[in-house]
Amino acid sequence: xxxxxxxxILIPCLVGLFSFVSPRNGILRDIVTVSGALIHFFVIxxxxxxxxxxxxxxxxxxxxxxxxxxxxxxxxxxxxxxGLVSILWLLSSIYAIGYMRAHKEExxxxxxxxxxxxxxxxxxxxxxxxxxxxxxFYEILTFITYPLxxxxxxxxxQMGARRYILILVSSSVLFFLPAIVATxxxxxxxxxxVGGIFPDATQNYILIVLSxxxxxxxxxxxxxxxxxxxxxxxxxPAPVSALLHAVAVVKAGVFSVLKIVVCIFGIxxxxxxxxxxxxxxxxGISIVLASSIALVQDNLKSRLAYSTIxxxxxxxxxxxxxxxxxxxxACVHIVxxxxxxxTLFFAAGSIYLKSHIKSISKLDGLGKRMxxxxxxxxxxxxxxxxxxxxxxxxxxxFILSSAVTFQDYFVLIVLxxxxxxxxxxxxxxxxxxxxxxxxxxxxxxxxxxxxxxxxPICITALISILLFCFPNIPVSLSYKLLGI
Amino acid sequence: xxxxxxxxxxxxxxxxxxxxxxxxxxxxxxLVSIITSLVSLSGSIFLYLTVKASGDISYKLxxxxxxxxxxxxxxxxxxxxxxxxxxxxxxxxIYGRKLINKEIASHLRGWFYSMYLLCMCGLMGIVIxxxxxxxxxxxxxxxxxxxxxIALGRDKRALLxxxxxxxLGTLGATMYVIGVGLLFNVxxxxxxxxxxxxxxxxxxxxxxxxxxxxxxxxxxxxxALFPLHFxxxxxxxxxxxxxxxxxxxxxxxxxxxxxxxxxxxxxxxxFGMSSELIIGIILSCSILxxxxxxxxxxxxxxxxxxxxxxxxxxxGYITLGIAIANNAGLTGSMVHIFNHALMKASLFMILxxxxxxxxxxxxxxxxxxxxxxxxxxxxxxxxxxxxxxxxVPGTVGFVTKWYLIQGAMQNGWWWLVVLILVSSLLVLIYxxxxxxxxxFKPASNTGIEMNELPGSTFIIILLAVSSCIYLGFxxxxxxxxxxxxxxxxxPEG
Numbered sequence: 001x002x003x004x005x006x007x008x009i010l011i012p013c014l015v016g017l018f019s020f021v022s023p024r025n026g027i028l029r030d031i032v033t034v035s036g037a038l039i040h041f042f043v044i045x046x047x048x049x050x051x052x053x054x055x056x057x058x059x060x061x062x063x064x065x066x067x068x069x070x071x072x073x074x075x076x077x078x079x080x081x082x083g084l085v086s087i088l089w090l091l092s093s094i095y096a097i098g099y100m101r102a103h104k105e106e107x108x109x110x111x112x113x114x115x116x117x118x119x120x121x122x123x124x125x126x127x128x129x130x131x132x133x134x135x136x137f138y139e140i141l142t143f144i145t146y147p148l149x150x151x152x153x154x155x156x157x158q159m160g161a162r163r164y165i166l167i168l169v170s171s172s173v174l175f176f177l178p179a180i181v182a183t184x185x186x187x188x189x190x191x192x193x194v195g196g197i198f199p200d201a202t203q204n205y206i207l208i209v210l211s212x213x214x215x216x217x218x219x220x221x222x223x224x225x226x227x228x229x230x231x232x233x234x235x236x237p238a239p240v241s242a243l244l245h246a247v248a249v250v251k252a253g254v255f256s257v258l259k260i261v262v263c264i265f266g267i268x269x270x271x272x273x274x275x276x277x278x279x280x281x282x283x284g285i286s287i288v289l290a291s292s293i294a295l296v297q298d299n300l301k302s303r304l305a306y307s308t309i310x311x312x313x314x315x316x317x318x319x320x321x322x323x324x325x326x327x328x329x330a331c332v333h334i335v336x337x338x339x340x341x342x343t344l345f346f347a348a349g350s351i352y353l354k355s356h357i358k359s360i361s362k363l364d365g366l367g368k369r370m371x372x373x374x375x376x377x378x379x380x381x382x383x384x385x386x387x388x389x390x391x392x393x394x395x396x397x398f399i400l401s402s403a404v405t406f407q408d409y410f411v412l413i414v415l416x417x418x419x420x421x422x423x424x425x426x427x428x429x430x431x432x433x434x435x436x437x438x439x440x441x442x443x444x445x446x447x448x449x450x451x452x453x454x455x456p457i458c459i460t461a462l463i464s465i466l467l468f469c470f471p472n473i474p475v476s477l478s479y480k481l482l483g484i
Numbered sequence: 485x486x487x488x489x490x491x492x493x494x495x496x497x498x499x500x501x502x503x504x505x506x507x508x509x510x511x512x513x514x515l516v517s518i519i520t521s522l523v524s525l526s527g528s529i530f531l532y533l534t535v536k537a538s539g540d541i542s543y544k545l546x547x548x549x550x551x552x553x554x555x556x557x558x559x560x561x562x563x564x565x566x567x568x569x570x571x572x573x574x575x576x577x578i579y580g581r582k583l584i585n586k587e588i589a590s591h592l593r594g595w596f597y598s599m600y601l602l603c604m605c606g607l608m609g610i611v612i613x614x615x616x617x618x619x620x621x622x623x624x625x626x627x628x629x630x631x632x633x634i635a636l637g638r639d640k641r642a643l644l645x646x647x648x649x650x651x652l653g654t655l656g657a658t659m660y661v662i663g664v665g666l667l668f669n670v671x672x673x674x675x676x677x678x679x680x681x682x683x684x685x686x687x688x689x690x691x692x693x694x695x696x697x698x699x700x701x702x703x704x705x706x707x708a709l710f711p712l713h714f715x716x717x718x719x720x721x722x723x724x725x726x727x728x729x730x731x732x733x734x735x736x737x738x739x740x741x742x743x744x745x746x747x748x749x750x751x752x753x754x755f756g757m758s759s760e761l762i763i764g765i766i767l768s769c770s771i772l773x774x775x776x777x778x779x780x781x782x783x784x785x786x787x788x789x790x791x792x793x794x795x796x797x798x799x800g801y802i803t804l805g806i807a808i809a810n811n812a813g814l815t816g817s818m819v820h821i822f823n824h825a826l827m828k829a830s831l832f833m834i835l836x837x838x839x840x841x842x843x844x845x846x847x848x849x850x851x852x853x854x855x856x857x858x859x860x861x862x863x864x865x866x867x868x869x870x871x872x873x874x875x876v877p878g879t880v881g882f883v884t885k886w887y888l889i890q891g892a893m894q895n896g897w898w899w900l901v902v903l904i905l906v907s908s909l910l911v912l913i914y915x916x917x918x919x920x921x922x923x924f925k926p927a928s929n930t931g932i933e934m935n936e937l938p939g940s941t942f943i944i945i946l947l948a949v950s951s952c953i954y955l956g957f958x959x960x961x962x963x964x965x966x967x968x969x970x971x972x973x974x975p976e977g
Contacts, residue, residue, distance in 0.1 A: 062957050153924055174905050
């Protein structure tokens with residue numbers, strides 16, 4: 001099985017290499033990208049099959065130095081994340097082909113190349129068996145996505161990309177790396193182990209300092225005030241924002257936080273030494289603040305970005321609560337938010353493609369013009385608010401049940417306020433799009449986006465509904481993670 | 485024959501230098517140089533294998549027994565440097581033939597190869613000799629040939645840079661020889677091993693302290709340790725690009741080798757002496773070097789000078805490992821000797837290639853604008869080598885960073901951990917400046933007909949840059965030798 005594991009990481013890499021050298025017109029590149037993504041999905045499915053039969057799959061690549069081991073292992077959380085990334089890579093590469101061609105973007109070879117490399121780094125991060133490997137791929141992911149963020153090659157993208165790389169690299173170098181070295185220094189190992197690796201004798205204040213370093217060191221989780229890079233990264237083309245800044249990159253962030261809470265600190269420990277105390281409050285404040293900022297954004301993509309920041313903080317909040325129910329909530333929310341948010345970003349791209357509208361105030365009446373796009377947008381928005389029948393409801397449900405069980409009123413109130421805020425910034429868009437009259441009829445009287453763009457949007461919207469009806473896979477995987 | 489290798493690795497370049505000076509036909513000299521460095525490389529590897537199998541080699545030059553005669557002493561640490569020098573020498577020769585032909589006037593080319601070999605001979609000699617005065621002789625051989633090589637630069641300022649280096653270099657060598665003189669005065673021996681035994685009882689006397697200070701100060705100039713670094717930026721900037729590459733990768737490293745030799749072998753330093761005054765001085769100089777070097781690089785526009793300032797900072801990391809004074813720290817600086825040579829050689833080689841392609845000697849930042857599209861290969865290579873300098877995980881630079889941080893942590897020096905990490909972010913700033921110019925600015929040099937990159941240059945750059953990544957993952961070679969070298973130098977470590 002380790003051959004499958006290796007190919008899960010190598011296939012995107014090879015697709016990426018091919019994109020760089022492929023001929024200019026790009027039909028071949030499109031075929032290779034899509035078929036590569038298909039094969040990749042199949043490989044991940046094979047791994048999942050073997051994994052659910054209870055097979056132990058691992059792959060030791062190389063030992064760089066003592067404590068620095070590049071090793072991959074299949075475990076529930078990584079399985080879940082890699083599955084999510086693989087499905088969405090397939091859909092977003094179809095979308096990207098449609099979008100980038102319709103938009104007449106240049107330098108598509110390097111675009112698809114870096115895109116695939118980023119997927120490879122994300123999959124490697126998901127399967128990392130230890131903190132060191134996770135860090136290596138975390139950093140590689142940062143640098144590989146830089147050319148994607150700056151793809152526009154104008155001053156605006158240069159500045160956005162500059163802020164992107166500065167915040168992400170300095171947070172990880174200044175906080176994440178010393179936390180890892182200190183962890184190695186204290187425990188003598190960096191391997192993930194459910195229940196934690198710190199000896200019982202470790203003093204509480206050290207653990208609290210480490211937890212702060214870890215959570216803020218993982219800038220990709222965009223916990224306030226480390227969130228500034230995410231709105232900056234929105235200068236990227238729509239497919240990049242969709243896949244990387246709604247799913248792969250940001251989810252790599254919360255995935256790492258979750259993994260560290262569960263497998264480095266251990267959820268029981270995390271409550272005992274007081275990690276929960278500060279993290280829950282910070283995450284709660286981040287949720288409400290980000291939602292409030294989203295409320296006043298008129299640029300569609302920045303509203304979505306702030307909505308992402310607030311939704312990521314849900315996962316961090318759940319990790320901070322560190323009860324089994326909350327952890328299940330976090331796992332489900334990673335997947336649910338992934339599908340809903342990518343739908344929203346796809347839709348935003350599709351709107352921009354056809355109408356060149358960037359601001360929300362101009363979206364009125366667009367529902368009649370672009371029914372499929374706006375319909376999918378509506379479903380995505382419902383997922384953000386957490387209304388059934390979308391999967392967004394499930395994650396919130398688990399976190400809420402944990403809050404009710406442990407009578408955690410702070411979490412309850414935060415969830416209530418944020419749900420109201422979510423509704424307040426998404427429902428008017430949908431209402432305006434479908435029930436208001438169009439103010440300025442565009443000259444070209446355009447219809448909906450091309451079919452190659454519409455299909456992925458509808459599929460992701462559909463999946464976010466299906467996931468509500470059949471949440472079996474994420475829930476059972478998170479049970480497995482907790483050993484229930 | 486094989487037991488003559490210790491003298492052959494030095495003697496062959498010396499003889500070949502003479503042959504080149506006589507024949508002076510360009511292609512012949514180039515071929516002789518290649519063969520010579522190949523011989524030296526294979527000799528070095530053979531020595532390494534022998535030392536690994538059967539322990540240190542003591543070679544009596546001319547059959548005179550030490551301490552009276554000159555002894556060549558080869559341990560793993562020496563082999564490590566020998567392999568590094570000969571490897572760089574051969575890579576630079578293959579990389580640079582076309583560049584040499586372009587940058588150096590035809591009647592000087594033969595002399596160039598002669599000086600190049602002489603410089604190599606001197607550097608190898610410093611490493612292999614076990615005799616304090618013999619080290620001085622080789623130091624002068626390498627320095628004098630270096631002054632000549634730098635002065636061969638096409639820019640007029642090369643002469644001034646060379647002269648500046650000559651003055652300072654001579655000062656440094658003089659201080660070194662004064663230190664050696666003092667040691668000889670009190671012990672009556674010049675053999676390093678013999679010295680280390682004879683100064684044990686008098687280690688605390690003022691004479692030894694003074695001698696140590698002289699040797700440290702003299703070598704610091706050669707190392708270009710802050711604040712004695714000011715000869716380096718100009719020398720690197722105005723020398724021909726092949727010379728810069730060779731010097732950046734080897735010259736300062738050899739002086740660091742000699743310094744470590746004196747500290748650990750002769751003066752018997754051991755781990756955990758972080759309270760000593762001299763360690764304190766090295767520590768503060770290293771930290772200042774890192775920050776001053778990086779800041780100067782940030783504000784520098786001439787690219788070769790920029791990289792030279794970055795070298796000052798990187799040398800700071802190497803000496804920092806000495807100051808951390810524990811196993812992890814010294815391993816870090818040991819492995820950085822090789823890693824930095826690799827990264828800097830790659831970067832200087834790429835700069836040389838660009839200068840060759842766009843017909844310009846002194847590249848400034850604006851010359852790079854828009855080259856991302858015109859030279860995708862060179863620019864990608866430069867980005868990767870730059871990321872390696874930054875210490876991104878998966879590159880050689882990260883290995884060093886990891887060890888230095890660990891060493892600082894073991895000492896409980898948390899402030900140093902923070903300083904190391906902050907300083908590595910400074911690299912991001914000057915690297916970012918270059919990358920943004922390359923990929924975002926519109927091309928400034930349209931209309932110039934570009935030279936095509938010679939195939940051999942292309943291959944060597946490709947090899948160097950891919951080793952920056954490969955050796956960042958597979959460290960068994962570099963880290964393996966570095967660890968052995970630390971054990972050879974500080975036995976109880």
